[in-house]
Amino acid sequence: MTQANLGAGPALHADPNCVFCKIIAGELPSRMVYTDDTVVVFKDIRPRMPVHLLVVPREHIPDLEAIEPRHEGILARLLLVAAKVAADEGLARRGYRLVLNDGADSGQEVFHIHLHVLGGRRMGPMA
Ligand code: AMP
Numbered sequence: 001m002t003q004a005n006l007g008a009g010p011a012l013h014a015d016p017n018c019v020f021c022k023i024i025a026g027e028l029p030s031r032m033v034y035t036d037d038t039v040v041v042f043k044d045i046r047p048r049m050p051v052h053l054l055v056v057p058r059e060h061i062p063d064l065e066a067i068e069p070r071h072e073g074i075l076a077r078l079l080l081v082a083a084k085v086a087a088d089e090g091l092a093r094r095g096y097r098l099v100l101n102d103g104a105d106s107g108q109e110v111f112h113i114h115l116h117v118l119g120g121r122r123m124g125p126m127a
C-alpha cells in the first residue's frame, strides 16, 4: 500500500463538516500511519507529546452519548489498534497514555470520537 492511497475511501455516515471525516475521505491531508476497514490512525496536527497519534473510527460517531450496542466491535477495535500502533512506535515497554475527550468539560474539539495515543516522555498525574 502506498502513502497516497492510505486512508482513502469514504467515511461511514460522513458528516460533511467534520474534519476527521474529510481526512478519512482523503479530502484533507494527514500523516496516516495505519488504516484498516474500521479505523484509521494519523498523527495529531498539534502534538502535545513526542508521540501523539489519533485512532479514529471510519464511522462518524460524534461522542460517547451516540454510541450504541452495534458499535461494540468498533470500540473494541479502537483499543486493539491503539495498542498495536503504540507498540509499533516502541511505546509498549515504557508505557503510554490513551485519552478520550468527551464533551465540553473535557475540551473535546472534534466531535468524531477518537482515542489519543500519547507517549515518549514521562507524564504527570492526570488533571
Ligand atoms: P479532542 O480535543 O479530543 O477533540 O482532540 C482533537 C485533536 O484533533 C486535537 O489534538 C487536534 O490537534 C487534532 N486535530 C485537529 N485537526 C486536525 C487535523 N487536520 N489533522 C490532525 N489532527 C487534527
Ligand code: ZN
Pocket: 011, 014, 015, 018, 019, 020, 021, 022, 059, 060, 061, 111, 112
Ligand atoms: Zn466525522
